[in-house]
């Protein structure tokens with residue numbers, strides 16, 4: 707397959723399997739969730755945010771070219787910031803603050819769903835254990851994130867009176883960071899996946915990553931929409947600051 711052919715296949719995988727199609731995502735953007743369900747989403751997704759720089763640090767440690775390490779380093783800065791109080795993780799905490807969560811509960815991650823934990827850990831392990839090409843390819847879901855983020859942000863602002871531009875501040879920089887990161891990862895993959903077996907591995911890596919994101923939303927759906935909250939996971943009430951609207 708040519709590089710263009712491979713890119714077209716990758717875009718097809720995203721169209722079919724990315725979480726923009728997940729029922730929980732559709733309910734979130736269409737205003738069909740209650741405050742408790744939106745809280746559960748923010749609480750669980752914190753774990754993804756917190757682990758992204760850890761997976762990127764492990765990926766970066768395997769990049770032998772300083773040029774590529776410099777490129778990848780910006781991802782760590784985007785999430786961790788250059789100083790305390792900055793960066794994506796901190797902005798995600800602004801969202802959980804806005805939803806009334808105590809930071810201690812969020813940052814401890816003790817109340818997240820086991821499904822969230824297993825899915826996110828699987829991503830971190832995949833990036834650590836597979837080839838560098840597969841690790842980089844697994845970040846390519848970001849080709850599709852600006853669109854789903856745009857729909858999610860405008861839907862949430864329209865439908866939920868407990869959500870504001872300020873609490874959703876996490877997503878604004880992602881609209882420029884994600885395309886930049888995805889373009890770099892895509893150019894790496896186009897250049898390095900030449901043989902058929904490499905191209906198959908790249909497509910499988912993207913499918914795996916779509917499954918990670920899908921599984922995170924499945925876990926939320928099962929617990930907080932179907933009502934099967936696993937033992938030990940957030941019960942919908944605890945961990946809120948005194949005076950937060952239930």
Ligand SMILES: O=C(O)c1cc(C(=O)O)c2c(n1)C(=O)C(=O)c1cc(C(=O)O)[nH]c1-2
Nearest residue numbers: 758844845846847848850851854855880919
């Ligand atoms: O809101 C979203 O739908 C969404 C999706 C994804 C993604 O496609 O993996 C990421 C993000 N957000 C995100 O904010 C982010 O920092 C991020 C990093 C990565 C990655 O795989 O390295 N994906 C994503």
